[in-house]
Amino acid sequence: EVQVLESGGGLVQPGGSLRLSCTASGFTFSNYAMSWVRQAPGKGLQWVSSISKSGGNTYFADSVKGRFTISRHNSNNALYLEMNNLRVDDTAVYYCTNGGGGQALDNWGQGTLVTVSS
Amino acid sequence: EIVLTQSPATLSLSPGERATLSCRASQSVGSYLAWYQQRPGQAPRLLISDASNRASGIPTRFSGRGSGTDFTLTISSLEPEDFAVYYCQQRNSWPLTFGGGTKVEIK
Numbered sequence: 001e002v003q004v005l006e007s008g009g010g011l012v013q014p015g016g017s018l019r020l021s022c023t024a025s026g027f028t029f030s031n032y033a034m035s036w037v038r039q040a041p042g043k044g045l046q047w048v049s050s051i052s053k054s055g056g057n058t059y060f061a062d063s064v065k066g067r068f069t070i071s072r073h074n075s076n077n078a079l080y081l082e083m084n085n086l087r088v089d090d091t092a093v094y095y096c097t098n099g100g101g102g103q104a105l106d107n108w109g110q111g112t113l114v115t116v117s118s
Numbered sequence: 119e120i121v122l123t124q125s126p127a128t129l130s131l132s133p134g135e136r137a138t139l140s141c142r143a144s145q146s147v148g149s150y151l152a153w154y155q156q157r158p159g160q161a162p163r164l165l166i167s168d169a170s171n172r173a174s175g176i177p178t179r180f181s182g183r184g185s186g187t188d189f190t191l192t193i194s195s196l197e198p199e200d201f202a203v204y205y206c207q208q209r210n211s212w213p214l215t216f217g218g219g220t221k222v223e224i225k
Contacts, residue, residue: 035214037162045154045162045205047214059212095161101209104152104167111161 002026002107006096009112016086020112022079022096027107030054030074033100036081038092039111046092049081050100059101064090086116120144122206122217130225137193139220141206146186150210153182153191156219157202165204166191196222 008020020036035050049070050059058070069082079096093111121144131137141151153166164173166182169189179194193200201224206217 044219045156045207045216047207047216050214059214061213099209101212101214104164104173104209105154105162105207106164106167106173108161108163 004096004098004107004109006094006109006112009094009114011115011117012086013118014086014088014116016116017082017084018086018114020081020083020094020096020114022081022109024077024079024096024098024107027098029077032098032106033102034072034079035097035100035105036070036079037095037097037105037108038090038114039095040089040092043092048094051079052100083114086114088116090114091116119213120147120208120211120215122208122215124204124206124217124220126220127218128221128223130223131196132225133196133198135196137191137196137200137222139191139193139204139222141184141189141191141217143187143189143208147208147210149185150208151182151184151189152207152209153180154205154207155200155202156205157199162205193222 003025036048051070067085071080095111097105097108099105123142125140149169154162156162170182203219
């Protein structure tokens with residue numbers, strides 16, 4: 001059974017930092033690009049970032065470029081999102097999902113809530 | 119950036135009726151268009167990839183068609199669990215983009 005589990009969300013002040021983690025099982029992690037997608041309260045889905053299978057290529061939405069970093073450890077089936085200089089409008093549920101430019105976003109975790117507020 | 123426009127924003131239908139959802143792209147995305155379902159309080163779920171390929175475990179009442187800039191998701195006969203929000207998404211070029219969603223509600 002495929003499982004994707006995010007962690008690391010919480011309350012942070014504007015300008016602060018947070019690191020999200022995602023662990024996956026039930027599929028060969030290293031065979032898939034991975035992505036983060038977010039959803040602000042009451043809003044639609046917004047793609048945030050993707051990383052290639054090997055980790056050699058990364059992609060970011062303009063709204064987070066220069067502030068967020070995506071990485072992966074294939075040996076641990078783990079995906080990360082390092083978020084710096086957080087803004088109020090980064091408040092959202094962050095979903096981890098396999099897939100990216102090369103395929104649809106197939107398996108989604110339940111999400112982790114990030115709240116940026118003073 | 120490719121903009122995806124979904125219509126209508128809300129679709130009010132009864133169980134058993136047919137639902138037709140539209141997604142229009144601002145430029146061609148080929149067949150690299152997916153559809154997702156999101157029920158209240160749940161994560162999105164992949165329904166259709168590459169315009170017309172049903173994902174694993176998705177009932178046959180869901181079908182997708184289209185290419186280029188115009189795409190359609192059809193639910194042939196609505197079941198109670200199908201009342202949800204549906205999003206289209208393109209992977210033809212970066213950045214990946216989603217449409218604004220269509221809410222299918224009970225009439």
